[in-house]
Amino acid sequence: MIAQLLFLIILAAAIFLFSKNAGKIRRNILLGKDTGRSDHPAERWKTMAKVALGQSKMTKRPVAALLHLFIYMGFVIINIEVLEIMIDGLFGSHRIFSKPLGSLYGLLIGSFEVLALLVLFSCVVFLARRNILKLKRFSGKEMTKWPRSDANYILIIEILLMSAFLTMNAADYKLQQLHFGHYLQAGSFPVSAWLSLLLPASPQSLEIIERSCWWFHIIGILAFLNYLPYSKHFHILLAFPNTYYSKLTPKGQFSNMPSVTNEVKAMLDPAFVPETIEPGRFGAKDVTDLTWKNLMDAYTCTECGRCTSVCPANITGKLLSPRKIMMDTRDRITEVGNNLDKHGKDYNDNKNLLDDYISREELWACTTCNACTEACPVNIDPLNIITDMRRYIVMEESQAPASLNNMFGNVENNSAPWKYASADRLNWAKTN
Amino acid sequence: MNEVNIAADKIWNGVVPTMAEMAAEGKIPEILFWVGCAGSFDERAQQITKSICKILHYVGMSYAVLGTEESCTGDPAKRAGNEFLFQMQAITNIEVLNAYKVKKIVTGCPHCFNTLKNEYPQLGGSYEVIHHTQLIQQLIDEGKLKTQDGESFKGKRITYHDACYLGRGNQIYEAPRSALQVLDAELVEMKRCRSNGLCCGAGGAQMFKEPEPGKKEISTERIEDAIQAKAQIVASACPFCMTMLRDGVKHKEKEQEIQVLDIAEITARANGL
Numbered sequence: 001m002i003a004q005l006l007f008l009i010i011l012a013a014a015i016f017l018f019s020k021n022a023g024k025i026r027r028n029i030l031l032g033k034d035t036g037r038s039d040h041p042a043e044r045w046k047t048m049a050k051v052a053l054g055q056s057k058m059t060k061r062p063v064a065a066l067l068h069l070f071i072y073m074g075f076v077i078i079n080i081e082v083l084e085i086m087i088d089g090l091f092g093s094h095r096i097f098s099k100p101l102g103s104l105y106g107l108l109i110g111s112f113e114v115l116a117l118l119v120l121f122s123c124v125v126f127l128a129r130r131n132i133l134k135l136k137r138f139s140g141k142e143m144t145k146w147p148r149s150d151a152n153y154i155l156i157i158e159i160l161l162m163s164a165f166l167t168m169n170a171a172d173y174k175l176q177q178l179h180f181g182h183y184l185q186a187g188s189f190p191v192s193a194w195l196s197l198l199l200p201a202s203p204q205s206l207e208i209i210e211r212s213c214w215w216f217h218i219i220g221i222l223a224f225l226n227y228l229p230y231s232k233h234f235h236i237l238l239a240f241p242n243t244y245y246s247k248l249t250p251k252g253q254f255s256n257m258p259s260v261t262n263e264v265k266a267m268l269d270p271a272f273v274p275e276t277i278e279p280g281r282f283g284a285k286d287v288t289d290l291t292w293k294n295l296m297d298a299y300t301c302t303e304c305g306r307c308t309s310v311c312p313a314n315i316t317g318k319l320l321s322p323r324k325i326m327m328d329t330r331d332r333i334t335e336v337g338n339n340l341d342k343h344g345k346d347y348n349d350n351k352n353l354l355d356d357y358i359s360r361e362e363l364w365a366c367t368t369c370n371a372c373t374e375a376c377p378v379n380i381d382p383l384n385i386i387t388d389m390r391r392y393i394v395m396e397e398s399q400a401p402a403s404l405n406n407m408f409g410n411v412e413n414n415s416a417p418w419k420y421a422s423a424d425r426l427n428w429a430k431t432n
Numbered sequence: 433m434n435e436v437n438i439a440a441d442k443i444w445n446g447v448v449p450t451m452a453e454m455a456a457e458g459k460i461p462e463i464l465f466w467v468g469c470a471g472s473f474d475e476r477a478q479q480i481t482k483s484i485c486k487i488l489h490y491v492g493m494s495y496a497v498l499g500t501e502e503s504c505t506g507d508p509a510k511r512a513g514n515e516f517l518f519q520m521q522a523i524t525n526i527e528v529l530n531a532y533k534v535k536k537i538v539t540g541c542p543h544c545f546n547t548l549k550n551e552y553p554q555l556g557g558s559y560e561v562i563h564h565t566q567l568i569q570q571l572i573d574e575g576k577l578k579t580q581d582g583e584s585f586k587g588k589r590i591t592y593h594d595a596c597y598l599g600r601g602n603q604i605y606e607a608p609r610s611a612l613q614v615l616d617a618e619l620v621e622m623k624r625c626r627s628n629g630l631c632c633g634a635g636g637a638q639m640f641k642e643p644e645p646g647k648k649e650i651s652t653e654r655i656e657d658a659i660q661a662k663a664q665i666v667a668s669a670c671p672f673c674m675t676m677l678r679d680g681v682k683h684k685e686k687e688q689e690i691q692v693l694d695i696a697e698i699t700a701r702a703n704g705l
Contacts, residue, residue, distance in 0.1 A: 060628070252601025253550035256522075257515045261555065264519040283513065312631040312654075317647030365644040368511045368636030369596040374627050390513030404512050407640040411517055415503035416469040417640055426499040428471075428478040429448040429485075 283391025
């Protein structure tokens with residue numbers, strides 16, 4: 001009874017704390033500007049099913065894709081087991097699903113075990129890729145101490161959870177064989193049956209091991225849940241809405257700013273009556289000038305570095321790293337959110353995404369080639385942020401690089417980006 | 433070359449019909465050829481423009497250009513963040529295009545193609561826009577372009593460099609390749625191709641500025657892919673890629689080994705035009 005009460009308190013606290021922190025992220029995302037992303041729901045569901053649920057974009061890197069698939073399936077499927085653990089914890093039952101599910105239960109537990117082993121294996125390989133093989137993709141100047149540790153913590157936590165899960169099963173299995181107490185014959189244990197050979201023979205010790213692993217596993221899961229809002233691992237949740245709200249138009253198509261259309265039409269036609277559009281700055285100087293989708297992108301990023309590893313600017317040694325654009329955006333909106341909580345609405349910390357986080361040199365190095373958006377397994381769009389920040393620099397500050405200002409002048413005066421007379425445009429046809 | 437097979441009237445005589453001339457005669461051409469700034473002014477790209485004219489003339493398609501009435505689509509301004517200038521260009525161009533009742537456009541440049549096709553409709557300019565590689569593919573499929581009369585590319589190692597605004601930008605990967613597949617050449621892919629293709633370095637208005645400090649030119653990085661693929665010809669479909677790829681070839685001092693040719697030039701040559 002005390003155990004049940006304790007479990008209830010821990011569960012309630014974990015859920016409360018998580019909702020509070022996830023709510024903060026939601027609030028932060030909604031600090032962004034509105035952007036219409038609710039059209040074509042059928043196509044959106046399809047994109048989500050394919051990209052998030054079906055992991056379709058992971059396949060470009062087959063090794064990582066397979067290992068990630070193990071962990072992903074482990075996460076999704078082993079959660080059925082977590083449901084049972086929750087019910088057992090609340091009602092003091094033991095393996096409550098075993099009776100109603102009958103022989104299916106054995107199959108389920110067996111597959112959980114195999115998956116747990118695969119998760120364990122994948123996490124070990126992933127740790128090795130980061131810390132021993134030191135894959136280039138996981139380094140870079142934005143991969144400072146915290147992002148590196150975050151990645152390792154996640155993998156270590158998962159290894160610990162899976163080990164606890166398997167050890168718990170191993171002890172349970174051994175107790176079942178001893179017909180000890182309430183440990184009824186249930187489940188099949190293709191992995192932990194081997195592990196059980198390492199465990200002591202005494203039923204009392206086995207019960208202590210089984211119980212401690214049970215508690216460690218479930219408290220670990222609840223603690224991990226509460227780690228998510230502070231971690232890149234939040235992608236396991238946001239990947240789904242983020243792919244649902246993907247850009248559906250061709251990658252080459254950039255948005256036409258309606259506020260600019262108003263001004264241009266008014267300039268070209270004095271009789272034009274502009275539609276009412278709320279005034280604001282052109283482009284983005286700070287995160288609150290970005291759209292909520294840009295901010296959701298930022299919180300969805302799991303820092304895998306696929307974007308940066310295919311970025312032509314980054315490959316050739318320029319400062320730009322699309323991953324850094326996303327991480328900076330996330331760190332800045334989190335800072336803005338924290339300021340809001342601490343100092344209220346009217347507080348200004350005199351910092352901006354531009355210059356304080358992202359330098360102009362980074363922004364001007366982009367070739368808008370869309371390699372980053374193509375590479376992202378969860379359809380994050382760093383290019384959209386880059387373009388919006390360029391728009392601020394050009395239209396609000398008139399601070400484009402001199403050579404680009406020349407180009408603008410040529411387009412405006414000569415109808416071409418170079419200094420050729422418009423009247424000479426057909427001269428090519430005269431020279432054979 | 434076996435020019436005997438081509439009737440004299442199918443060889444382009446250098447005359448380019450303009451929309452204004454056509455309109456004066458009360459005619460509307462089947463298709464508008466949007467030449468683009470590079471195709472108009474860049475000496476190397478002018479060769480691509482002429483090849484497209486040769487092809488259009490050869491298949492007897494009624495076409496015209498805007499000539500001096502054509503103006504930058506605004507693409508480089510837009511990618512550089514100058515949305516004002518882009519929309520000024522777009523709205524002015526749309527007025528011209530709509531005045532001529534243009535229905536269908538073929539472009540010689542993926543950037544013009546992308547802008548006209550995707551970014552003009554919202555501003556009041558809706559046309560059927562295709563890139564010249566799509567037109568070539570279509571003409572090959574219809575049997576109007578064969579490759580029997582011209583220069584033979586048999587056995588040549590050719591690789592196609594995906595232009596970002598055709599490939600990733602608009603999912604056009606097959607049209608340029610199918611134009612090469614009829615050549616009986618040895619087609620090879622670079623390690624980074626199709627959706628994984630590496631940019632030439634010109635996009636996003638980089639063409640008009642010095643690159644940021646780094647350890648290498650993007651064009652060099654790209655041409656190394658072509659060298660690795662042992663390509664003799666790098667086929668491109670974009671005048672800006674053309675400039676960049678040629679820079680890369682020069683930088684690696686491979687002018688003798690590697691030629692950079694546009695799909696339109698290759699097609700024109702293969703047809704003896």
